[in-house]
Amino acid sequence: MKIKAVIFDLDGVLLETDRYHYLAWKRVLEGYGKEFSEEDNELIKGVARSKSLEILLEMKGLRMSEVEKISVLRKKNNWYLEYAMLIDEEDVLPGVREFLELLKSYGLKTGIASTSDNSYVILELTGLMKYFDVLIDGYRVKEPKPNPEVYLVGASELKVKPEECAVFEDSRAGVLAAKRAGMKVIAVSDKPIAEADKRIDSLEGLDISILNFEA
Numbered sequence: 647m648k649i650k651a652v653i654f655d656l657d658g659v660l661l662e663t664d665r666y667h668y669l670a671w672k673r674v675l676e677g678y679g680k681e682f683s684e685e686d687n688e689l690i691k692g693v694a695r696s697k698s699l700e701i702l703l704e705m706k707g708l709r710m711s712e713v714e715k716i717s718v719l720r721k722k723n724n725w726y727l728e729y730a731m732l733i734d735e736e737d738v739l740p741g742v743r744e745f746l747e748l749l750k751s752y753g754l755k756t757g758i759a760s761t762s763d764n765s766y767v768i769l770e771l772t773g774l775m776k777y778f779d780v781l782i783d784g785y786r787v788k789e790p791k792p793n794p795e796v797y798l799v800g801a802s803e804l805k806v807k808p809e810e811c812a813v814f815e816d817s818r819a820g821v822l823a824a825k826r827a828g829m830k831v832i833a834v835s836d837k838p839i840a841e842a843d844k845r846i847d848s849l850e851g852l853d854i855s856i857l858n859f860e861a
């Protein structure tokens with residue numbers, strides 16, 4: 647099956663905004679006297695905001711009322727935006743624009759599938775929006791990754807079959823979501839993600855052969 651569309655996760659694939667999510671959660675946990683390591687962070691990478699909080703409460707043995715959770719989630723997002731608002735075009739990761747232009751020169755469709763509610767603002771700040779035919783963000787889906795919904799909606803809006811899509815993802819939750827949608831997945835990660843079809847360190851210097859998959 648030939649690839650007709652390429653769908654990208656946003657945080658940690660096109661930009662290092664995954665770092666800002668990490669720093670904001672770290673600040674939340676430090677307020678409760680808990681440490682939060684990069685290793686801990688691997689367990690919530692690519693996971694939606696409220697689900698991330700549930701995982702963290704369990705991980706750190708904390709309890710919160712529903713009202714406190716709402717307040718913490720708001721605080722986490724404000725801190726995330728405090729960091730993220732400073733980004734601009736220069737923060738786009740090396741090779742990203744070149745690769746997107748290459749895809750367009752081959753007539754491939756492109757989309758973003760991120761469960762972040764902040765996706766649009768980040769794409770506007772970095773001038774990346776113009777490279778994408780569709781944006782599926784946290785406002786568009788009910789079920790966060792690793793549920794395949796965000797990728798299935800992406801394929802449907804791009805008017806291609808899921809098996810005609812290749813996906814770039816940096817988190818295990820995201821890789822699982824795309825695989826469950828029936829897509830080919832390239833992990834952008836320095837650590838192997840077992841379910842992915844391929845792995846790369848970054849989008850720098852990629853050529854179109856990255857989209858060749860066996861059968």
Ligand code: G6P
Binds near residue numbers: 691698761763764765
């Ligand atoms: C992405 C990020 C996660 C984040 C989620 C929700 O998947 O990788 O770290 O928790 O989006 O983002 P939001 O900006 O809505 O909190």
Ligand code: MG
Binds near residue numbers: 691817
């Ligand atoms: Mg990501």
